[in-house]
Amino acid sequence: MDIINLLGSAWPEGNVWATLIKIFDVGSYAWTIILFTIVLKLILTPLDFFQRYYTNKTARQQAKLRPQLEKLQKQYGNNQTLLYQKQNELYKRSGFSMKGSCIVMLVYMVATLVIFLTLFNSIQYIAGFKMKTQFDTLKETYYSSYNPNYNTYYGIDESVLNAFETEEEKTTYINTLLTAKQNEIKAEIEAGLTEPITEEELATRVESRINDDLSVYKGEAQELVVQKYEEIKDSWLWIKNIWIADKPTVNEILTYDAYKNATNDTISKEEYNTIMSKLLNGDTNGVNGYYILSILVVGVSLLSQFLSRKSMQPKDGANAQNQGAMAKVMMFFLPVVMLLFTLRSSSIFSIYMLANSLISTLLMPLTNKLCNVISDKQEKKQEQVNRVDYRRY
DSSP states (O other), X not given: OOHHHXXXXXXXXXXXXXXXXXXXXXXXXXXXXXXXXXXXXXXXXXXXXXXXHHHHHHHHHHHHHHHHHHHHHHHHTTOHHHHHHHHHHHHHHHTOOSHHHHHHHHHHHHHHHHHHHHHHHHHHHHHHHHHHHHHHXXXXXHHHHHHHHHHHHHTOOHHHHHHOSSHHHHHHHHHHHHHHHHHHHHHHHHHTOXXXXXXXXXXHHHHHHHHHHHHXXXXXXXXXXXXXXXXXXXOBTTBSOTTSOSSTTSBSSOOHHHXXXXXXXOOOHHHHHHHTHHHHSSTTOOBXXXXXXXXXXXXXXXXXXXXXXXXXXXXTOTTHHHHHHHHHHHHHHHHHXXXXXXXXXXXXXXXXXXXXXXXXXXXXXXXXXXXXXXHHHHHHHHHHHXXXXXXXO
């Protein structure tokens, strides 16, 4: 593998998530993210299980206490202070407490939010790093072709140039050769004139001649840039460039402004457009995507919210309307948030969100089943203890 390919496979240093993701590098960044997401989700499954278990346990306890709470409401509804006191006494006798469930829920939400936001920032950072690294490779390809032809055209000898100790000496050497080439072309043009022209017109013709000559070398270098890009570009299925969003409003090849915003590169607009000219203006520079990832992420998120809401509904149907109000809000709020992230982030992060949602949805039935099995066993055990205690009296 040559040095350019090694450069293209580099990962940013000093970033925790990038270091962890690099461990799962399989050559394709999209599949690397998917593999990383699977492993990360499996590691976090116990936390998800405890959150669902305590939520399930709390819902069951509330369902059992509901008849007694409704009775207290009828008896002491006119005296809120006394009602609150009687409710607390009931909770204490039954051993019911929201504290454990709330703590687990809070830990779960904080951990999930921290992971999501830090991973989002890291993947966006990786995307910018990758685009900069990719462009550096194309830039190297361009100049490795153009510079030798440029030097030959002007008669610049690299060994002589490198022998100078100061930049001033190098500049003087180059300017002398540039002037000599201009005088040579000027003499050729004057020799072919049939009528006199002004010095200004002559200078314009000299400049035009040089630009035409150099444009041939630029074209050859730009063709090599196109070939190199096809070798190193990071695509996945229908997405041509995974480092930008999957949507038809952006093209596969970034404009100068979009590239600079994504990478903070200091390259000039003229130089960028020169190197990327045939890529920017080529027939293959089409739209990068069609909102497919956004649609899939929102669809899977809605399905996950629906299944989660359904699994948390009380079996007896009591108070389902009250419990479902917040669930309905979350069912549509979360997918909207996910949609906004897919539209504003790179495709690689959208792939992470899709993989994460799919894995969560697939694991949900198994997690819920396990929670119900454990809760059923604990309830049966508690019933046996209660029967034994009752017989003692």
